[in-house]
Amino acid sequence: MEGASIESLMGLLFFLILCSAFFSSSETGMMSLNRYRLRHLVKNKHRGAIKANKLLKRPDRLIGVILIGNNFVNILASAIATIIAVKIWGQGGIFIATAALTLVILIFAEVSPKTVAALHPEKIAFPAAYILQPLLKILYPLVWVVNLITNSLLKLFGIKVTNGENHHLSTEELRTLVNESGAVLQQRNQSMLLGVLELDDVTVTDIMIPRNEVGGIDMDNDLEEIIDQLSKTPHTRMPVYRGELNKVVGILHMRNLAQVFRQKTVTKAAILQVIHEPYFVPESTPLQTQLLNFQQENRRIALVVDEYGDIQGIVTLEDILEEIVGEMSLNGKEDNQDIYPQSDGSYFIDGTANIRDVNKSLNWSLPTDGPKTINGLVMEILEAIPDANICMLIGDYQIETLQVCDNQIKTIRAMKHASEYEEEEE
Structure with missing residues (x-):
């Protein structure tokens, strides 16, 4: 080293600073990767993403190899800078080398590369994975020793490195993510996703048609009045009751009513023969649960009851779907x-x-x-x-x-x- 020329030492110093910049940017780039986008790229067989994902499965080893390499090149760069300074300025050059190298490493090997990596993590991390993976294999014995010591130290504080971080999103975090994705998702798609996420927060009583607005068929009315009501109703399904809604006897589908009208004589008994058994749901049922219940029971309308069994209103499959996709009727x-x-x-x-x-x-x-x-x-x-x-x-x-x-x-x-x-x- 003493016999080397200043030009060769300067070239080596420049190379070491580049290596330091590489390790610094690799660390920031790897840790700044979006884990969900990374998983998506891995599923799409992106080679750089696959290598990066493999390295991130053991962050202690990844950080170990990066810091070993970074500290090695920084210390070696410091030693070479000192030799160059002594050759040029004598013993007083040690202080000049220390101050100059600190500034150079801070700007060109730390702040600048880390800033670029934070802004464009994929462009830095994926190419770096091709170098870090074989480097980890070469330095694995040293990395293993360093990790053994550090992991043992962390265990004293109750930190288990192998557990890793939980990257699953809660409902609230996912809702925030959808709200923040306005530039990526169309407004309608964004509203639909938010509607799905809110199904668990809304119960059937929040969207039901209240009892006083329910249009049903009272079998205690005159037959002519019932037929007139059926001919004018805009609904495809209606509850059928006697006297009051709490005395419901079934649900009438207009499609089944067509069979009655084909007969020469329309009677109350004929109407009662084509009704379906009523379906009751508690008023506290979340919409997501009720949506699954409608699917399992093959139903489209339910009568909402309170804790005393009294009917409070009706809820339909269309009402729940409107919570997801928005208003489906003509009046938005x-x-x-x-x-x-x-x-x-x-x-x-x-x-x-x-x-x-x-x-x-x-x-x-x-x-x-x-x-x-x-x-x-x-x-x-x-x-x-x-x-x-x-x-x-x-x-x-x-x-x-x-x-x-x-x-x-x-x-x-x-x-x-x-x-x-x-x-x-x-």
């Missing part, structure tokens, strides 16, 4: 028949409107953990049925009752107020 959420926009920015809202539907239509966040309708929400907060029109504030929303009758709030006026944070931003 932009055309909600319960919401009437006003020129002053407020909205007239029907008291029976579902809070979740209002939130979806107006992009609001009225509370949904209690009552399901606007009428129920206002009366829960007031703890009484108002005798006259009143105005109140629910979160960021000003609610004014406009029409109260029959122990119900029929219509309200609602308007959103800007929060303090939004006002400061403006």
